[in-house]
Amino acid sequence: MEEKMWDIIIIGAGPIGLNCALEAEKEGLSYLIIEKGTIVNSLYNYPLYMQFFSTADKLEISQIPFITTSTKPGRQDALEYYQGIARQKNVNIKLYEEVLKITKSENFFIETSKGKYEAKNVVIATGFYDFPVLLNVKGENLPKVLHYYKEAYPFANQKVVVVGSSNSAVDAALETYRKGADVTMIIRNSEFSKSVKYWVKPDIENRIKEGSIKAYFNSQIVEITENSVIFKDENEANLEIENDFVLAMTGYLPNFEFLKNAGIQLQDNNLKPIYSDETMESNIPNLYLAGVVCGGKDTHLWFIENSRIHAKIIVGDIISKQKIATSV
Incomplete structure (x- = not known):
């Protein structure tokens, strides 16, 4: 000592x-x-x-x-x-x-x-x-699931699911989309967090409106597999989409x-x-x-x-x- x-x-x-x-x-x-x-x-x-x-x-x-x-x-x-x-x-x-x-x-x-x-x-x-907030779903431990995001380049031409509604999720969705990723957002709430940066919010909303980024609100992941993501949408229906990476920006x-x-x-x-x-x-x-x-x-x-x-x-x-x- x-x-x-x-x-x-x-x-x-x-x-x-x-x-x-x-x-x-x-x-x-x-x-x-x-x-x-x-x-x-x-x-x-x-x-x-x-x-x-x-x-x-x-x-x-x-x-x-x-x-x-x-x-x-x-x-x-x-x-x-x-x-x-x-x-x-x-x-x-x-x-x-x-x-x-x-x-x-x-x-x-x-x-x-x-x-x-x-x-x-x-x-x-x-x-x-x-300590990331976990999704607590089957398949979360797969290598394709990331709780930390550094930059968009690794996700070019990949099918990316971004989970979350705050700044980190919005930034990851926009950046990966602009590097050529096919981006889908899965959001537990009915809208984006009020903490989303005011100069970024119109950007993500417009990208969703025009269909460049797909977004499912009032939805949550049920399971992650090697090649897909299974989630429940706002109508409680189970949907499955092809997927290469999951960016779990859940806090x-x-x-x-x-x-x-x-x-x-x-x-x-x-x-x-x-x-x-x-x-x-x-x-x-x-x-x-x-x-x-x-x-x-x-x-x-x-x-x-x-x-x-x-x-x-x-x-x-x-x-x-x-x-x-x-x-x-």
């Missing part, structure tokens, strides 16, 4: 984890980020040509300008920005080191794939991109087992972790939550734009506790 006692250990080097580190440094607190992948690992794994809904200024952390010529920054813009901050600010990060266990006595003991650490406070800012979830093993209580309905809105402190004293992980299954509640403030709230609470302790 490292001999150093950290004021804060931050789990996750996404935008919010980085912001927590920068805020801790401003207040003179010692900190360490532990990240199981690269810096802003989730952003790195986004589709190559993904474009943010938010403008650049809404993605800024620690009042560091996000300079880009694009009205809406893309994945590469964000990688350059956040990884650039980590380099320029010499943020203290251990990469490709997975946190395996968090235990607490007087302080926290963090066991990772490479070592052991001790800290007075822990911040979990792990995001939600590692992702936080690592709930990791949270539970750390002692964090989860609500029964949406697995939202218990924490204080005023301090971001969980039911475990001095263990804080930051970013999208706070929403449980409702992963659209929190995003970079509205959770940047978590860093200041958390560090402010830690400083306040320190002042109280020294005045006693």
